[in-house]
Amino acid sequence: MTGQSSMTSQTEPDTAKQAPAGLGRDAWLRLRRNRLAMLGLVIIAFYLCAAIFGPWLMPYDFAQQDLAHVNSGPSPIHWLGTDNLGRDLFARIVGGARTALIVAFFVTMLSFSIGAIAGAVSGFVGGMTDRTIMWLTDVTMAVPSLLLVVVINTSLTPLLSGWMEDLFLKTGNPMFRDTTFLDLSLVFGTIALIKWPQYARLMRAQVLSIRNANYVTAAIALGLPPTTIIRSFVVPNALGPVIVAVSFGLGTAMVLESSFSFLGIGVQPPTPSWGRMIADGMRVWGAYPHLLIVPALALAIITMAFAFVGDGLNDALNPKGKK
Amino acid sequence: MDNDFGNRGSNGLLAMNRRQSLKLLGIGSLAPLAGGLFARQAFATENDILRIIHPAFSSDWSPLRGGGQSYRLNSFWVAAPLYYSGKGELKPYIFAKWSANADNTVWQFEIAEKARFSDGSPITAADVKGSWELAAMPATKNQRIDQVLSTVQGYGPITGGKATVLEGVVALNDRTVEVRLSAQDPMFAAKLANHLAPIVKVSLARGADGNEVPGWWNPTDHAVVVSGPFVPVKMDLDAGTFVFERNANFSGPAPSLRRIEVQVIEDASTATAALKSGQFDVHTLIQTTTLIDDLGADFLSGPLAPEGDHFWLNISRKPTDDINVRKALISAVDREQLWKLTFPQGPEVRATQILTAVPGIDPNFRELPFDPDAARRFLAQSSYGSAAAFPRINFVGISRQVAEAAAQYIAEQWRTVLGVESVAMKPQIDKFEGPDQNRVQIFRDNVGTRVSDSTTYLRGIVHSSSSNAKNKLGGYKNEQVDALLDKAAILAAGSEERLALARQAQQLAVDDTIYIPWAYRNMPQMAMPWVKGIEKNMDWQVSEPWNVTVSRS
Numbered sequence: 001m002t003g004q005s006s007m008t009s010q011t012e013p014d015t016a017k018q019a020p021a022g023l024g025r026d027a028w029l030r031l032r033r034n035r036l037a038m039l040g041l042v043i044i045a046f047y048l049c050a051a052i053f054g055p056w057l058m059p060y061d062f063a064q065q066d067l068a069h070v071n072s073g074p075s076p077i078h079w080l081g082t083d084n085l086g087r088d089l090f091a092r093i094v095g096g097a098r099t100a101l102i103v104a105f106f107v108t109m110l111s112f113s114i115g116a117i118a119g120a121v122s123g124f125v126g127g128m129t130d131r132t133i134m135w136l137t138d139v140t141m142a143v144p145s146l147l148l149v150v151v152i153n154t155s156l157t158p159l160l161s162g163w164m165e166d167l168f169l170k171t172g173n174p175m176f177r178d179t180t181f182l183d184l185s186l187v188f189g190t191i192a193l194i195k196w197p198q199y200a201r202l203m204r205a206q207v208l209s210i211r212n213a214n215y216v217t218a219a220i221a222l223g224l225p226p227t228t229i230i231r232s233f234v235v236p237n238a239l240g241p242v243i244v245a246v247s248f249g250l251g252t253a254m255v256l257e258s259s260f261s262f263l264g265i266g267v268q269p270p271t272p273s274w275g276r277m278i279a280d281g282m283r284v285w286g287a288y289p290h291l292l293i294v295p296a297l298a299l300a301i302i303t304m305a306f307a308f309v310g311d312g313l314n315d316a317l318n319p320k321g322k323k
Numbered sequence: 324m325d326n327d328f329g330n331r332g333s334n335g336l337l338a339m340n341r342r343q344s345l346k347l348l349g350i351g352s353l354a355p356l357a358g359g360l361f362a363r364q365a366f367a368t369e370n371d372i373l374r375i376i377h378p379a380f381s382s383d384w385s386p387l388r389g390g391g392q393s394y395r396l397n398s399f400w401v402a403a404p405l406y407y408s409g410k411g412e413l414k415p416y417i418f419a420k421w422s423a424n425a426d427n428t429v430w431q432f433e434i435a436e437k438a439r440f441s442d443g444s445p446i447t448a449a450d451v452k453g454s455w456e457l458a459a460m461p462a463t464k465n466q467r468i469d470q471v472l473s474t475v476q477g478y479g480p481i482t483g484g485k486a487t488v489l490e491g492v493v494a495l496n497d498r499t500v501e502v503r504l505s506a507q508d509p510m511f512a513a514k515l516a517n518h519l520a521p522i523v524k525v526s527l528a529r530g531a532d533g534n535e536v537p538g539w540w541n542p543t544d545h546a547v548v549v550s551g552p553f554v555p556v557k558m559d560l561d562a563g564t565f566v567f568e569r570n571a572n573f574s575g576p577a578p579s580l581r582r583i584e585v586q587v588i589e590d591a592s593t594a595t596a597a598l599k600s601g602q603f604d605v606h607t608l609i610q611t612t613t614l615i616d617d618l619g620a621d622f623l624s625g626p627l628a629p630e631g632d633h634f635w636l637n638i639s640r641k642p643t644d645d646i647n648v649r650k651a652l653i654s655a656v657d658r659e660q661l662w663k664l665t666f667p668q669g670p671e672v673r674a675t676q677i678l679t680a681v682p683g684i685d686p687n688f689r690e691l692p693f694d695p696d697a698a699r700r701f702l703a704q705s706s707y708g709s710a711a712a713f714p715r716i717n718f719v720g721i722s723r724q725v726a727e728a729a730a731q732y733i734a735e736q737w738r739t740v741l742g743v744e745s746v747a748m749k750p751q752i753d754k755f756e757g758p759d760q761n762r763v764q765i766f767r768d769n770v771g772t773r774v775s776d777s778t779t780y781l782r783g784i785v786h787s788s789s790s791n792a793k794n795k796l797g798g799y800k801n802e803q804v805d806a807l808l809d810k811a812a813i814l815a816a817g818s819e820e821r822l823a824l825a826r827q828a829q830q831l832a833v834d835d836t837i838y839i840p841w842a843y844r845n846m847p848q849m850a851m852p853w854v855k856g857i858e859k860n861m862d863w864q865v866s867e868p869w870n871v872t873v874s875r876s
Contacts, residue, residue, distance in 0.1 A: 064735075065732065067663070067664060084612055084728050085728055085731055085735070158759065165714060165715055168715070169714060174744070174745075177715050177744070177745040178744075179715070179745065179747060268747070269731060269748075280724075282592065283592065283613075286592075286613060286616070286617050287616035287617060288613070
């Protein structure tokens, strides 16, 4: 008895200190202890700052040509060197970070929104709705993603570009002449189309495991409408693994954007994109290796950072799953 | 009574211990490797074999197409009526002698006495006539036959599909061909000095309907008979592997090489590495911005070609339909920097006038200078007032790395000097969709001539009848230019009056602001230093393939 009471007396003050932490705070505390995840967060924060504030801090515009320093290596004037048009590689890397991060966040938001809603509805409603949504995910996932991207881009880009040019000629509004907006929209749409089924399936699996939980049964018994039950009980409790998937998805979206640009079907020059820079660098890697190494490293580091954070979130949000 | 030796002998491999098995495995692995290394060494020292990298797969290697990537290999296996040496001298080949009447409307050509096909049969006047007819048949789809035969009587009906006979070409006897022209042409003989309409064995290459026999040039199913110094013995179109062997019956000098092996490698980086490692000796056509860094300056050495690479402005599309806009676009581009940026180590030369590497270059040529202030003034004077009212400016012909760099440089200059914000670049016109195909304003393309004559050169570029004027320049027609070139065309080749008229026509056309000059090209041999005698001529062919030697150490 003595032993028991002493144990109780030892644990009570700790509990009093830490409670009531909540799921988010607990996860954050666990995440903070993960050094790799924190490193990843720092890297992502650095890239974000560079992408947001870089254009105002950089001494060069990403399109500005310094013809006295063409294909030059790293130097005090151009920290990471210049490309074949004398454009500052650092400015282009920062510009590329902006493109990559814009694509990553917008695409992930778009695909996550579609996937999460579709998955939640599919899992919660079941029946014909579930079968239809899952059939759609199967069909989308069955088509090779690269092929799908090529088909969509090669068929839509020229059509939309011509249509926008027509609009410009009719209205004189320069917005319709800007092809960057069109390029980015197509990249967003295409990658979102590829990625939403993953979120839908994950969310559906989570919902299926939650929908028979006591608190959901209780909510149904209370007569709450299905949308409220999904929004207030199912989705919040299913979010843990989905958040992990999203953090991995951000990195994947950046790699996909770079892959498309590498193939010449993404963002068009002179808008900088790491994939395009890697493709250009590959053609001259023998003579000017920095033109390949710098953008490849930039992409590798941020992708790894998202992977570290994703892994850390997985451990933080799912502590039981950690060995 | 069995000893160890006996046991091993009776039970074989199964009786070996683990160490012995590993030894055997090691020897088994190393032996082929060592054998391979020795084999490669032996392979590499065969100096009578030329190994060529070709950049593109194709299912059609007919030498009668008058263009395409495989065209550049034509001189290895088909003979031309005449040819230009690497120094630009007109030389006899199938034809040993030629002469014309007083007004250059009737020409006679005598076939060399020793001229033979690879099967030993003589090359006759009927073969010459038949080869030209075959090249002119519409089904043959020869890309440039008009450059050779357009002035020959009966050319229209045969290319129009209404005849199978070129009535202006007459076989007077087995060795004499007479050509009757519909217009005076003092340059007609020079126009034959190329492989656009090479001489083929008509009984093999031409069917009863007058059209080309499909695949007559492919040795996969039958022996191929050709007129050139090498005979194709293997063509694997899918693998992109081709083998040519010395033609024992070739009528010219005996080729130094015994064999030519061609392998398609599409990727330029892989091809560069293969050349650098010594696996291959020559490339048909490779263009990267680091070729000199990678393979040395000698790889691209060669004389200047009568060919320029420029950005042509379409005069009937918005906004380049306005001459002040064209002046602004040209004045805003620093052409010196454009050239330096794209060809920092050569071998291309900065372009100014259209004419290059032919007699008649204008020493007093005038062009719009690079002047940003003047560019802005021109733009302000234009009907657009500013670049904000421009539609998107579309480039085509941006198919190579250097072309892309050049186009991006131009676009950036336009952006900084004139405020042009929207530019699109595509490799080919069909990459633009629907109406956009009719909105292309800038065409990057190379133009040139296969004849060492300034009038012929300009007629193919700025005369209103030329494809360049009709298509890329959007129907460009300056009646004064046409008249000057028409007048020059019937004057004696190389005469001072002919040259002066050509210069005058050129200046008038340039004053119409129709192009942004970029670079003059040379005829790079694209061969590693151990290959000699591979100089090319105006036809982009190895001018004397029988002289090519290889001396690998």
